Amino acid sequence: MSAGRWFCWGEKGFLAIxxxxxxxxxxxxxxxxxxxxxxxxxxxxxxxxxxxxxxxRRIFCSNRNNRKGCGRTFSVWLADKIRRLSLSTRCLWTxxxxxxxxxxxxxxxxxxxxxxDRQMQRIWKRFDLGQSQIRTALWxxxxxxxxxxxxxxxxxxxVLAHLQAAFPKSDCPIAAFQHALxxxxx
Ligand SMILES: [Zn+2]
Numbered sequence: 001m002s003a004g005r006w007f008c009w010g011e012k013g014f015l016a017i018x019x020x021x022x023x024x025x026x027x028x029x030x031x032x033x034x035x036x037x038x039x040x041x042x043x044x045x046x047x048x049x050x051x052x053x054x055x056x057r058r059i060f061c062s063n064r065n066n067r068k069g070c071g072r073t074f075s076v077w078l079a080d081k082i083r084r085l086s087l088s089t090r091c092l093w094t095x096x097x098x099x100x101x102x103x104x105x106x107x108x109x110x111x112x113x114x115x116x117d118r119q120m121q122r123i124w125k126r127f128d129l130g131q132s133q134i135r136t137a138l139w140x141x142x143x144x145x146x147x148x149x150x151x152x153x154x155x156x157x158x159v160l161a162h163l164q165a166a167f168p169k170s171d172c173p174i175a176a177f178q179h180a181l182x183x184x185x186x
Pocket of ligand 1: 027028029030031061069071
């Protein structure tokens with residue numbers, strides 16, 4: 001995970017960023033006043049498996065027409081989208097919780113989405129491999145909660161409990177994670 005990604009909440013979030021674009025520094029070269037809109041990143045998720053929807057918008061530091069920008073681009077992601085995954089953060093959250101609660105087979109049955117079993121297993125693997133980075137990022141937000149000692153907890157259960165403790169008011173802690181910590185969850 002690389003820090004300092006840009007995330008926003010919905011269309012309103014994009015508009016708020018666009019309104020301030022002329023006063024915003026380029027994240028690459030730090031020049032102010034040269035950022036312009038530069039199209040979209042589109043993709044699928046479970047809400048729209050047949051038709052691509054906007055996942056992120058591109059912004060360009062303009063070096064055209066003798067402007068002094070660096071010519072590089074960056075993306076502003078919707079906080080509830082996940083890079084390279086055709087699944088919303090909300091669906092991923094439900095899935096991860098289900099695996100921790102009842103195992104992979106039950107979770108795949110429980111989460112109603114268009115992905116195959118094999119794809120779901122791959123998503124779990126991706127989360128599993130990213131756990132230590134997720135934990136490190138969460139420490140910026142709060143300490144991990146104490147879990148009841150009587151039962152053994154998997155590391156994954158601890159990560160999810162930590163995530164929930166870090167964003168207790170959010171109905172999707174994964175989206176809140178991406179927005180607050182400016183980094184991709186997986
Ligand atoms: Zn630049």
